[in-house]
Amino acid sequence: MKTLDQIAAELQGYDPNALPADAVDEFLSRLVEPLTQTERVGLFDALDRVLAADLIAPLNVPPHDNSAMDGYAFAGSQLRAGQDLRLRVVGTAYAGAAWQGEVGPGQCVKIMTGAVMPAGLDTVVPVEFTRSEGETVTLPAGCVQPGDNRRLLGEDLMAGQPALLAGSRLGPAALGLIASLGLAEVAVWRRPKVAFFSTGDEILSLGQAPREGAVYDSNRYTLFGLLTRLGVEPIDLGSVKDDPASLEAAFRRAAAQADVVISSGGVSVGEADHTKAIMKQLGDVAFWRIAMRPGRPMAVGRLQQEGRSALLFGLPGNPVAVMVTFLAFVRPALLRLMGARQAQPLRVPALSQEAVRKKPGRTEFQRGIASRALDGSLQVRSTGSQGSGVLRSMAEANCLIRLDHEQGKVAIGDRVELLLFDGLI
Incomplete structure (x- = not known):
């Protein structure tokens, strides 16, 4: 198992203080190894x-050749260009049992959808294409071709x-x-076990009375939803106060019972709290300033506890930044851990309905509403305010608009890439 320093040494131009989003993907692809237990x-x-x-x-x-529709089964070699074909009905084949009998030239079998094709017959004409006269049916010229409406074995x-x-x-x-x-x-x-909790003295749990300077914890509930939709086993460890003893106990408890630990809050550069110090104390952890918006600060690494190792993702505290960093980085990493062949989300092209201000040098994820234009093309507009604390913008959005690291300003009608929420959230 490589250390974080060893992985960083393999990446060209690695700079933890200005890390491009694509470099984060490459780093995590080397860090995360699939689980080995099956069930x-x-x-x-x-x-x-x-x-x-x-x-x-x-x-x-299917286990046998069978009819794709209700009609009449016959040998297609009897069809002649420009000529009607008249056939005598000699029986009926139903789904669930092979028809017993022989069918000769000029004969056919009435057949139901899914019924086994009688021996020697390879074509089915739908009932509505034929004219019935007593025990005979007439197939108009050109209504079918040999082999039509037959499902082949296997x-x-x-x-x-x-x-x-x-x-x-x-x-x-x-x-x-x-x-x-x-x-x-x-x-x-095996499903990964993912423990998650929020940190900060300003965090209120549901049921607590409001107080000045405090906010209710929304991150745990969005993370619970994201993790549950992904199919992992979520372990909610609640909210943790920003004091060394509480934080250490929470990280130790999480690492002892989970494959992955996700915290939110306390990883920004210059923050006067204890989260980063405890992370560093308990494992091999890197702290990044990612060239992206929202979600610049992030911690990643491994925690060691009771002889086992757990992956760590320390996410920002702002609600939108938590969701964006999860979708951009944590979700693909968890899919790799789960052994999935396709880990990265598909990016879908769309045309921007509005101008967007952006400077090259960072990846931006804006909340968007995608829709179909009158000509059928996919178009997208933003949800409005893009502040990293405006969780309403995520609730209103159905996609993220991903603006690449080197991309500049976007004009109306320019092509952008979307990460659609359907299947992600």
Whole structure:
């Protein structure tokens, strides 16, 4: 396991006092190592879990050629260009059981969606395309081509081939796919345990009476929501006063029971509190001033407690900065810890509906509202005030507008990149 100094030495131009956002991503990709413990869970418990090994299909899906719709099955070789085809119906094939019988030239079988294709038949004509006359049906010229409306054996999944790859995060479609293979449970990586708490003498817990100079703790609740949506096991350790004994006890308690510790508050440069000193005392920790807005101060490292190591993320205290740094850095790091193949969020291009003032030299994350223009293109506008304490702006937003480190001012109609909240928050 490399120390933080060793990781920093591998990064070109590493400067903890002016660290570009992209350098943070690179640093964390070297710091965070996936968990190694696995478990088997039932499908109802597998949503958002990460697959621990390639899932090999034990059978073909579908297990046989079958009809894609209600209609008439016949041999497509009988079709002739520009000519109607008249066929005699010799039986009906239902889903759930193979039809028994033979079909000769000039004959067809009425067939239901999902029914096994009778031997020798390869084409299905939908009922609505035909004209029925007693025991015969007529297919108008050109209504189908040979092979139409037939689902092939194994066209979805082929026995012996990977159905899902290790590191896949299991969404609703993946659960259905696994069930289609007849599997009731699946091997996944263990869920990380993430302990979190807020620090500061100005923090009030819910239920306490208001007092001058104090604010209610919102960060724990946003972090709880972010962590729960991600699929980790959150451990709420409450609010901690800014005194050495309380802080040390909180960090020790968190590191003893969790894989990751997240604190909010107390990491700004020049703050007269004890959080940074306790972090440094208990582990290998780096303190950064990131070239970004909001969320400039951040601490990262490892805490050592009772013979085990826990990742540490010390986030700023301002509510919006907590959410932005979590989405930009902590969430991808946790996904790597969970063994996910895709850790970084997708960036979606959009056109700015307004001019934005920005100087090159830092990455900015503005709260935005994305929508569709009349021509179908994606467009975005800000939520207004972008102060790092304006949590309402996050509640109103459906995305973050990411303005890159070297990017300058944005004009109306310029292209920007979005981190959409759907799936993140």
